[in-house]
Amino acid sequence: MTIHSSKHQDDVDKNARSSYFNLPALDISVAFPQATPASKFPPCASDYYQFDDLLTSEEQAVRMKVRECMEKEIAPIMAEYWEKAEFPFHVIPKLGALRVAGGTIKGYGCPGHSVTGAAIAIAEIARVDASCSTFILVHSSLAMLTIALCGSEEQKQKYLPSLAQLNTIACWALTEPAYGSDASALNTTATKVEGGWILEGQKRWIGNSTFADVLVIFARNTTTNQINGYLVKKDAPGLTVTKIENKIGLRIVQNGDILLKKVFVPDEDRLPGVNSFQDTSKVLAVSRVMVAWQPIGISMGVYDMCHRYLKERKQFGAPLAAFQINQQKLVQMLGNIQAMILVGWRLCKLYEKGAMTPGHASLGKV
Known part of the structure; x- marks a missing residue:
């Protein structure tokens, strides 16, 4: 065992620091190869049972428009704003241009989507970022819906058009x-x-x-x-x-x-x-349909991320996706998502024909 003198150790530390600070700048992506970052969102691989076939052409168009915006505008910045716990106010006009705020509300500048179309929009927002979907849910499925269901005609005319465009929040x-x-x-x-x-x-x-x-x-x-x-x-x-x-x-x-x-x-x-509180409960019953689609979207995004990562990341000379234990986890996730989507879709259809009960909505959310 060798014990260095204090002066000798100082020289060693000094040389180490000098060597460290004189290193040329490293390209981190080359020095530490990793899988594709979350800022570049993967293609959707979670619709295994081709759920799109159950949607109308209008609902499919809403889904793709929201998906494109979220992947292009939100995915690159979500980690930064998550770390800072700040809201990206500069993307509000882009979210407003999607014409999803107001969801199923007809007139007053609102989109008047089907319940399924509004739910799909929430899922696609949540797929990329849960916080953004919560922002829209609070604004649209709670506040705007309360005004639409419980407000006077004057209040609807005064508030809903601006809220629908996200000019006001x-x-x-x-x-x-x-x-x-x-x-x-x-x-x-x-x-x-x-x-x-x-x-x-x-x-x-x-x-x-x-x-x-x-x-x-x-x-x-x-x-x-x-x-x-x-x-x-x-x-x-x-x-x-x-x-x-x-x-x-x-x-x-x-x-x-x-x-x-x-x-x-x-x-x-x-x-x-x-x-009365019963009037408030009417709003909550409808909003639960939309809220049920938030975890569906989140789960889709988690699966898409995991699916891509397991194919890209290699250990023991093979992608992680080649190992059966990881395949089993992916399959279980994928199966759960298909079941969630079908329950969510059925919930929308029950609501659209006036057959949805509070129990239906609550169980779907659970």
Whole structure:
């Protein structure tokens, strides 16, 4: 065992540092060959049973338009924004151009897609990025749908056209710090005053809330003790939204804490169709169909990534896909996705013919 003197060790360290810092720049892709990065999304290989045959030509066109945009515009930047936990605001116009916001809503500048077409769009967004699909789901399948189902004609005319183009953004605020699953027990209050309402309370985990132009807020009417809905502008006095930091999942989604301190909402911004929690549940029942398609899309993307990686990555002189244990995992994933797609498709068809029950929607989501 040799023990170096302190001076000798300093010389060794100095030479090592000098050698390190004088190295020519390495081409990392050559020095450390890896599989194709996620920023270049693989072709879709997860539609094994040719699900496209069950879609109309319009639904197929929506699927391909959304897929192309997501692979070209979102895939290259999603890792960067995920790491920074920031939202890529510059892609909002590109997502708006897809004409998927508003989904099944007809008129008011909305696309009026079939339920299946709207669901397929959500799946294709989720296939590339779960956060982007959550952004669209909150904006479209919750906030816009609430206005469409529960708003007055004036409210629909005023808000929906801009929201459909993503020129303005909406959020949907039901969950509170003390009430998540038990949403019907919410504490936020709405007190009637001359010309409008005063809102007091808190909301938590509200996606899009930090930059939303319109906030759909649910509060308990202090006179009737029933749940009512209100449209609150982002610059309303007494409204404060704080971003929730240090999330593990859906990091691109900007979830916020909402504080309402004597926020005045004029009568024309109360949603006339929300007079109980049952009215809110009607919106949730429809949105669950879309939400069910989010994990379908995510699973498709995971499979596509794994499928490509296992073919590209080599060990022991063969691609990882050549080993039966990996083949078994891929086959199990692929089979599950086919089953998920068919359940999701059936759910859409039940809804389209008016036969879907809340149980159907909930089981599909599960």
